[in-house]
Amino acid sequence: MEKIPMTRAGYDVLDEELKTLKSVERPAVIKAIAEAREHGDLSENAEYHAAREKQSFVEGRIKELESVLSRAEVIDTVKLSGSIKFGATVTLVDEDTEEERTYQIVGEHEADLERGLLNIKSPLARALIGKDEGDSVEVRTPGGQRSYEILSVRFV
Numbered sequence: 156m157e158k159i160p161m162t163r164a165g166y167d168v169l170d171e172e173l174k175t176l177k178s179v180e181r182p183a184v185i186k187a188i189a190e191a192r193e194h195g196d197l198s199e200n201a202e203y204h205a206a207r208e209k210q211s212f213v214e215g216r217i218k219e220l221e222s223v224l225s226r227a228e229v230i231d232t233v234k235l236s237g238s239i240k241f242g243a244t245v246t247l248v249d250e251d252t253e254e255e256r257t258y259q260i261v262g263e264h265e266a267d268l269e270r271g272l273l274n275i276k277s278p279l280a281r282a283l284i285g286k287d288e289g290d291s292v293e294v295r296t297p298g299g300q301r302s303y304e305i306l307s308v309r310f311v
Contacts, residue, residue: 158228165265250302
């Protein structure tokens with residue numbers, strides 16, 4: 156089985172979601188199905204079908220999270236240093252627009268660009284791996300070629 160690199164924070168978020176699904180969502184769906192069954196004919200019962208659909212989603216997500224967490228390799232980013240690698244928090248400046256952005260390079264299951272969590276498999280992260288402060292990187296994006304200068308690298 157392939158190990159999945161993950162930060163401690165990412166692991167904790169997924170673990171909390173799993174606990175919520177098992178302790179809150181699953182019992183609520185079971186209750187909703189039971190209530191919908193009491194309304195009689197199941198073939199034309201929209202509430203019943205909606206509850207069964209939600210149950211399918213919840214159970215699928217539980218299985219997915221259990222699989223990911225069982226294969227997770229939690230990496231303590233505080234103990235890392237040096238050039239950019241998994242877990243690094245990198246501040247970049249776009250050489251064309253002068254816009255600064257900060258990203259932490261994380262595993263694919265915890266990535267969230269709006270929160271500054273960059274998937275390690277993304278083109279930008281792959282371009283940054285192995286680089287140091289002051290380096291420039293060229294990245295081919297869907298919007299075209301972009302150039303970034305690395306302003307800082309931290310491991311927090």
